[in-house]
Amino acid sequence: MSQTIKLALLDDYQKVALKLGDWDRLRRRGVEITVFNEPFRSIDDAAQKLAPFDILQLLRERTAFPRALIEKLPNLRFMVLTGARASSLDDKAAAERGIPISNTPGGGSNASTAELCWALLMSCARDLARAERLMRSGGWHDGIRNMVVLEGKRLGVIGLGRLGSRVAGYARAFGMEVVAWSQNLTEEKARQGGARLVSKDELLATSDFVTIHLVLSDRTRGLIGASDLAKMKKTAMLINTSRGPIVDEAALIAALKAGTIAHAGLDVYDKEPLPAGHPLTRLDNVTLVPHLGYVVEESYRHFYAGTIADIEAWLDGKPINVINPDALKGK
Known part of the structure; x- marks a missing residue:
């Protein structure tokens, strides 16, 4: 390929992409790189801005790529998805157009998300977000609500895979009791993950803290609804660093307003970025962070190195890490 190839790096909100990857490797091969630092307003906005590009790099699920968008990109020939998968990407629609999608698997440790969860x-547990706001406004101890130690408390882990098991290990180090539940969890796997298997209802009713570590799917969407939140202790706290739609957002807002649960710590939301003025931003018993689970330098360096390797392989006519192999049929 001798002509200029146009590559777009999407959703580089922190403006770090060009610093954390060896992009000159692609520039030497005639690849012209454009970085988008802001989210797109709509499918039509994305389609207009991305129409000239041959290659797109998607940063996780920050921009959804449904069929309606893919079909509006006439020059698109190749895509790279950072991470292993994205439920918001229609890889079948891309395959139908002969557009292969390569991912960047093997991101190494899941410590970044587990540490953020903790x-x-x-x-x-200590109402630190409110305490910080109080200090900035001239306050001191007044208004701080949650003042509990972790030692001796029960942590309920919903989803005890690699990530959930790591969080369970943190809990044990803090002297907590750990129970766990998911649809397929067995007693043996729970023991291996450092927890005791209980029913979903028991976990919700008896845990002081509940943390979610599941993949978003048809089975897990809306898994925690109003009736589930109602089973929790009024002093309980819910942490979600997985995906927003696993918890019914409207039910969670209602539960926080009513005091059904004491507090929530959220890294993920139904719509991201969270819109200005969203009801969650007006509640003082929720701690909000902007989907930071994977937002660390180590992850970015892995994503961008993988992106460059995937593009080089595609330029050589031998794409790697392709998640929609039907796109390659007939080529």
Whole structure:
């Protein structure tokens, strides 16, 4: 390929992409790189801005790529998805157009998300977000609500895979009791993950903290609804660093307003970025962070190195890490 190839790097909100990857490797091969630092307003906005590009790099699920968008991109020939998968990307629609999608698997440790989960949990336990706001406004101890230690408390882990098991290990280090539940969890796997298997209802009713570590799917969408939140202790705190739609957002807002649960710590939302003035931003018993689970330098460097390797392989006519192999049929 001798002509200029146009590559767009999407959703680089922190403006770090060009610093954390060896992009000159692609420039030397005639690849022209454009970075988008802001989210798109709509499908039509994305289609207009991305129409000239041959290659798109999607940063996780920050921009959804449904069929309606893919079909509006006449020059698109190749896509790279950072991470392993994205439920918001229609890989079948891309395959029908002969557009292969390569991912960047093997991101190494899941410590970044587990550590963020624990930071949120500790912040909720001691009401640190409110305390910080008080200090900035001239306050001191007045108004701080949550003042509990973790030692001796029960942590309920919903989803005890690699990530949930790591969080369970943190809990044990803090002297907490750990129970766990998911649809397919067995007693043996729970023991291996450092927890005791209980029913979903028991976990919700008896845990002081509940943390979610599941993949979003048809089975898990809306898994925690109003009736589930009602089973929790009024002193309980809910942490979600997985995906927003696993918890019914309207039910969660209602539960926080009513005091059904004491506090929530959230890294993920139904719509991202969270719109200005969203009801969650007006509640003082929720700690909000902007989907930071994977937002660390180590992850970015892995994503961008993988992106460059995937594009080089595609330029060589031998694409790697392709998640929609039907796109390659007949080529």
